[in-house]
Amino acid sequence: MTEIRTPRLLLRRWCDNDLAPMAEIHADPQVMRWIGDGSVRDLERTAEDIERWEEEWDEEGFGLFAVELLASGELAGFAGLSVPTFLPEVLPAVEIGWRLGRQFWGQGYASEAAHAALEFALQDRGLDGVISIARVGNDASENVMRKLGMVPERETKHPVYGHPLRVHTIDLSEYHA
Numbered sequence: 001m002t003e004i005r006t007p008r009l010l011l012r013r014w015c016d017n018d019l020a021p022m023a024e025i026h027a028d029p030q031v032m033r034w035i036g037d038g039s040v041r042d043l044e045r046t047a048e049d050i051e052r053w054e055e056e057w058d059e060e061g062f063g064l065f066a067v068e069l070l071a072s073g074e075l076a077g078f079a080g081l082s083v084p085t086f087l088p089e090v091l092p093a094v095e096i097g098w099r100l101g102r103q104f105w106g107q108g109y110a111s112e113a114a115h116a117a118l119e120f121a122l123q124d125r126g127l128d129g130v131i132s133i134a135r136v137g138n139d140a141s142e143n144v145m146r147k148l149g150m151v152p153e154r155e156t157k158h159p160v161y162g163h164p165l166r167v168h169t170i171d172l173s174e175y176h177a
């Protein structure tokens with residue numbers, strides 16, 4: 001079982017108890033504002049998402065970690081790795097990403113989890129580099145990318161929705177935690 005502990009967080013695989021809190025996160029329009037077409041997701045869609053995230057772990061040997069607060073055991077959201085199939089022009093690539101419930105923003109949790117996921121990409125998976133893709137305007141997400149040492153590489157458009165996207169990258173061969 002793949003698990004990582006940081007000072008305040010446990011990054012782990014998904015379990016049944018994560019469905020309700022993750023669906024609550026997905027029901028918040030502020031959380032979903034910059035993701036896909038910006039719509040919220042219901043319980044059924046969240047269950048499909050978690051199932052897909054778990055399949056990616058099994059197929060790729062990496063995936064999106066459920067992020068749990070060590071102090072309370074609450075699910076804060078996710079951080080981790082995925083293949084960005086929604087943007088074929090960047091493939092082959094591995095993306096690092098994050099999504100937390102609103103009550104968990106502004107406390108450094110996303111960056112703490114993201115650093116751990118980057119370490120995992122480098123040390124456990126031996127990846128040479130990862131990218132991260134944000135809709136232009138999602139400053140909070142680009143702030144996390146910057147703090148990880150990622151740099152903007154190109155701008156493009158979402159192939160389905162047409163909105164502008166910015167792709168950040170990091171060369172992990174030059175990365176020192």
Ligand SMILES: CC(C)(COP(=O)(O)OP(=O)(O)OC[C@H]1O[C@@H](n2cnc3c(N)ncnc32)[C@H](O)[C@@H]1OP(=O)(O)O)[C@@H](O)C(=O)NCCC(=O)NCCS
Pocket residue numbers: 030031032034035097098099100101104105106107108109110111112133134135138140141143144147
């Ligand atoms: C993107 C997202 C994960 C960023 O979360 P976040 O809480 O803003 O990110 P961080 O973990 O970097 O924390 C931000 C702030 O917490 C503050 N903070 C408070 N306590 C802290 C601590 N102990 N350690 C570090 N930072 C702390 C910092 O001031 C930091 O801001 P700064 O970098 O400007 O100084 C969050 O906005 C989100 O879930 N958004 C919706 C989903 C989404 O858009 N995902 C990305 C799609 S591309």
